[in-house]
Amino acid sequence: MSERHISEEEVRHVARLARLALNDDELQSIGRDLNAILDYVDKLAELDLTGVEPTTHAVPLELALRQDVVVKTLTREDVLANAPSAREGLFCVPRAVEGGN
């Protein structure tokens, strides 16, 4: 594959950052696509952007603060209804800390 912008090793690194367990075929094809897309987006380098401010939102935003009052939230039952695994009113997740029982 063309590796003009991003090498196979870098594709693996980005997949680790993105928490995606891509197989070798996916790494190959996504790497190929990324290089083609990055080739194309290089056209932005043609522009002189000196003094141009970045736009994060197209419409001006005001700082939105909510009232500090108690509001109704979802019930525990509602929140857990979509859990892949739940027990005794809690989410069950794989072990995240090493050692001990």
Next chain:
Amino acid sequence: MTALHTLTVQAMLEGLDGREFSAAELCEQTLDAIDAANPRLNAFITVTHDEARAQARAADEARARGEAGPLAGVPIALKDILLNRGVRTTAASRMLSNFVAPYDGAVVERLRTAGAVFVGKTNCDAFAMGSSNENSFFGPVDNPVVPGCTPGGSSGGSAAAVAAHLCGAAIGTDTGGSIRQPASHCGIVGLKPTYGRVSRFGVVAFASSLDQVGPMGKTVQDTARLLEVIAGHDPRDATSSRQPTEPWTEATRRGVDGLEGLRIGVPREYFVGGIEPDVEAAIRAAIDRLEVAGAELHEISLPHTEYAVATYYLLCTAEASSNLARYDGMRYGHRADGDDLLEVYARSRDEGFGDENKRRIMLGTYALSAGYYDAYYLRAQKVRTLIRRDFEQAFASVDAIVTPTSPSTAFPLGTRVEDPLAMYLSDIYTISCNLAGLPGMSLPCGVDGAGKPIGLQLLGRWFEEATLFRIGAAHEALAAPMRSTP
């Protein structure tokens, strides 16, 4: 008697108010039409027969009491990335294929209060990423007007449902053209409101600075009526605008007279190569009709148009990689097996996301990663400023801009999926609108030599949807005599 489900929303409401038929009858005919057509079209992922019947009954009762809301009894289809309580909301993905929404999103809440009847959740590209509806975990949608072709995307199921009369109107979302392009390919009306006009609370997020919810209907007036219901400030969306809503339906009533005094810009950069000859001819003819009918035409320039696709695909993928980080298989969504936490995350995401989701997450993660942030993400944000300024300058001398919605008409299923860049480039006319946060509308504008619908796009100033409704209604009135020809 006319099949009730084929009526416009306006005609449905007139019939319901005049007691010509009941919401229950309208609902049954619509559900029958869905059950008959959906196995072929695949426009709906979930059909909510029971909820629809209960809502239709409630609408009839409310009308009998004299308390009917503005959409009481009207069958509405919801793109399957809008949460409605108790109903499966999949985002057309494996990741959320079993997710049942625990609450109503803002748009759903407003429609419910207005008396709408929810007939089901429409198919789309997974997490709204795509231009053909072929990235759905639940399979592609067939174009009801041009069988064998895609309906466009990502709101392809919503567009197909409207075109096939499987609802009065539908709700879609538009991040880079996902309402307007499928509206164009299916021959219906689609509106992307100004960014901030409609609350995004309860919508599965793709690219938060670009996403906007909007109506898709059979007529301009129907979309105006829906916008009246779904627009308005919502404290649960920090980007929701406090701009007052307007009686937009009124703006559609003047027909051709609505063009009086309007200055319409035609951007020269939108008519340079890559556009199908039949599409260009139809758009030019529509522009001529608008001018003859009283609009003042001006050639304008949007000089940074050629940078819009590159800018859009850097920004939307960066935002998507961040938004989709929440899907880790812990609290909801697909969970895969694995030996440790990290492996469970990575496998759940690999299995739960589609190819296009992964491609965009990867590009976005790369564009935001150390060493590349300035070269890609920050640079794209600066070009976004230039694109926005192009429109500010143009709107100093014109009230609206007219363009094609898409350079081509509906393309055959399976012909573009292998080349993501080519698919991205087909969004050229719709994405600047999202980058600038403007309102944009796609209108039916005749058909090409093969009978495929062509879409005319109107762009307006920020929060001036009323202008689009005026021009849209005029265009509709001018184009009406053509509609009877096949």
